Amino acid sequence: MTTIDDQAAPIAIPIRPDETKAERNERLRLLARSPTFLLGSILVGVWIVCAILGNLIAPHDPVAPDILSKFEGPSGAHLFGTDKLGQDVLSRVIVGARSILVVAPLATILGTVLGTTIGLVTGYYRGFVDEATMRVVDAVLAIPLIITALLAVTAVGPSRKTLVLVIGFVFTPIIAKTVRAAVLGEAQLEYVQAARLRNERGPYVMFVEILPNVTGPIIVEFTVRLGYAIFTVATLAFLGFAADPTIPDWGQDISTHYQSINAGYWWPVLFPSLAIATLIVGINLIADAIAQLFER
């Protein structure tokens, strides 16, 4: 049999394995060099440290009332002042990071996992299930998020678990929509048809073939949602649905003290508010930087 060994055999170096790795590294480098990302990471990083160390770095016991020194303004002894029970505001702000930084990410992860699954199924199979699911999704999205969450928490009663579940479920449709849009584009590509042509099952096509190609939008959506989740947790606490009323919580502290502002006691409100604001801004900065990276 004639062989054609001297035919345009790949003799040169058409491939540069180092190059894609370099590309990925460059992505990370670009991210690390982005001022948006850096500032965001510093803000979020500070709160993560507070959440982890909590009581260890708090100058006072955050839940020790001291009736004699209530509503003391910021001073050397109490940098952020004390609240109406004489508790140290700084310590409460530091320790308060934990509850929000546990509930919000867990809820977002839950919403992302569920939303991604729904988005993959509806975007891949299309048809009636897709139509039906998307109508439900649209209906859910039409109701303001906070009201849905509020109703659900009222019905079940607040606890860490319910907060995670409720916020996760409320986010699911939004994430499902984003993922579905990305999947619709991918499912048109021929590699999906090639999978059908070797009798692959649906779940394999969705999770092994398509999912790795839509991680970009999912990561971006996750970071954006995380910001919203923090806002939602804080709002619910402000409205009286804190996960655990006995431990320090930013939203709850604002809610307890906002009426004292009139009396000139601004510090027990301002500092927890700033905490919420900086955390959300930090996360949104990170989300922006990541979104920009994937758009390139």
Added chain:
Amino acid sequence: MTDAAIELQDLQIAYTVRGIDRRVLRGVSFSIGQGESYGLVGESGCGKTTAAFAIMRYLPRNAKIQSGSIRLNGEDMLAMSGAKVRRLQATTLSMVYQNPASALNPSIRVGPQLAEVFGLLGVAKEEAAHRSEAMLHKVQISDPQQVMRRYPHQLSGGMQQRVVIAMALAKNPTLLILDEPTTGLDATVEAEVLDLIAALRQEFGTSVLFISHNLAVIAKMCERVGVLYAGRLVEEGVAQEVFRDPRHPYTVGLLRSIPRGGVRKDETALDTIPGFLPRLGANLPGCVFEPRCGLAKEICREQEPELYPVGNGRVSRCHFHDRAQELPRAAPTRLPAAQTANGRPLLEVANGSKTFKQDGQDVRALVDISLTVRPGEVLGLVGESGSGKTTLARVLLGLTAPDEGSRLALDGEELAGKVEKRSQEQVRSLQIVFQNPDGALNRRHSVRRIVGRALEKLLGLGGRERDERTAQLAESVRFDQTLLGAKPAQLSGGLKQRVAIARAFAGDPRIVLCDEPTSALDVSVQAAILNLLVELQTQKGVSYVFISHDLGVVRYISDRIAVMYLGRLQEVGDAETVFGGPHHPYTEALLSAVPTLEGEDRTRIRLEGEIPSAANPPSGCVFHTRCPRFLGEICVQEEPPLAEVEPGHLMRCHIPVDELRRLQGEARAVAQSKTTT
């Protein structure tokens, strides 16, 4: 030289990638005279478009002009101020891109969009509208008033490109740059657009820089041609002469890789250019083509050849320009001939129809297709876009279920309409190589995984056995084993297509559908892939259904041809019969639309108008609205049957075959007498 419209002198351009300057143009010089048409050819990545952008001053921000000059009408463009450059861009330079859809603003109607060009020239509004209309007339748009009121997306690709050309010529530019202006268009539309450009060039006396990877188009359109390789002009001269008598091994290699003049796979293998284009910015001290050149000697490695004059104003950058045509073949002369076993048909389609629902309307994409594929044969499928070729392929594969009443059979056994309902044996028997390897390979999976998974699912292999078969498959498609761990993005287009072919062959298929498998590739890579496909077919005895819009390629590889128009078969027969004639009038028109390198002036038939919509096909013979040999009332009233006009040659036409033979013979004689005089 002051009479040159544009003159590039030793232009060097580099792109800064990750802080490193990578040179793309390594000292390019050429000039285009007033009213001259100059072609620039070369494979992708050679720097053609960079040169064009440099002239337009549209280079991306990371591009750096390192040295050299660009003179427009004798004026140094690189020394001009930004304002002056912008004025030139508005008044004296024009560029037409490959994709007209993205060159037009989708949210502005054609009329105002065209008038904008006149507005920039300072023409009053009303006058601008008048001139726009006149301009659309010039690009042979029959109803300009109506077209001006439309949005770009409401026009076909050919019409859009006419509008773009109208906009480009509206300012009566000194230089018109055409960057692959017809690459995305059907051959029939391409022919019309090329004729139009040629006519307008005569009328306006514009200088043209015509960029194309299609040598035949350049041969037809240009007086002089420059061959670009790795950012270096390697050969230049009168277009016809360069293609007839190339003096640089690269040009020789390019010309040899094109299937032309009716060559067939059993006559000769296509030659290829071994190796790959050097990386951007690679350091090449000697001749840029040396690493891939079969003639290279010591001197080529050490010393960059100058541009040697080779007579009649031609130059070649080769130390051995006088022996360029002795370039040894990179591929063997002959491929082992395939055995076409006659006998029982392998795949049968009977009354194959497919109707799509669109806005409550029935769109008949396939109408009553009856076809067979025999074991070991290559069935070529040709027709303009929208003729139903790809739908037919999808129906055969089971990716799209056909209408009820359609019958598919493999080896006499019924094939279900949906791939999910077919037996394992049937699924692995029918595989496909897609047009675009980027979409066909999962970019997150390694080559090993892509091929290995197909082996697992189709043959039930696992572990060592699977890995061994993967290696064997890689070898059979000439894919370097060491690259098995790579992801598709790390591979060149040709290598990706080899992976796609390996996957298609993983389950030992009986029939492989090839849907334009080489149209995304450069010609030398195309030649290698075609050779590979022919070789695999011989080894494994598979059949191909080969879809392509490139008639040269189809003629080269196919044993039989089926011609489709508006979802209906118009002609089926042996390749030589269909191409040799007598042809169906539609086939005749398709063939005459393709420009050839030989420049032979065949019977010129231009198909008027556009493919009618499949939602509302013409009555009678669907081709009657565009038919160059339209008979009369009978064609409008009655659809001709697909009749066997000669043994094994089916045709759907009211004109008797002997009459067609006479008519087409006459036309050919007329054309020949024209070329000889």
